Amino acid sequence: MVQAVFLASLRPATPKFSRHVQGKREFRMANHVSSLKRTRQTETKTAINRANKSKLRGSLRSLREAIAKGDASTLKAAYSSTVSALDKSVQKGIIHKNTANRYKARLNARVKAVVAPKAA
16 A cells, blocks of 8 residues: 555656647556557547538538528629538548539528529
8 A cells, every 4th residue: 555655656647648729638548659649640630520510610611691682793703602511521521422412402402492582
């Protein structure tokens, strides 16, 4: 018991592999160099995927707001940028190809419903 307390007092206060993340300390449980590298790679990829998904959701939101407003010129520009964002997200592996096609079909139907009565 005394030996365990003595050994605990010799250990450093912070682990060897620690880093700061947004003002708080995050600890990695890995001990091998390869698993530490894999953890770093996973964190980087997760941040990139999160940013890409956020960008996609933002473009979808802007298109839905343009549909709600009903302005044809901004609607066409928002639709083309959203379709581009959907295609890029498929290339990056953020969403599946069929999911993007479903989004595009439904959004295109909504855009046509808004634009067509104004032209007629």
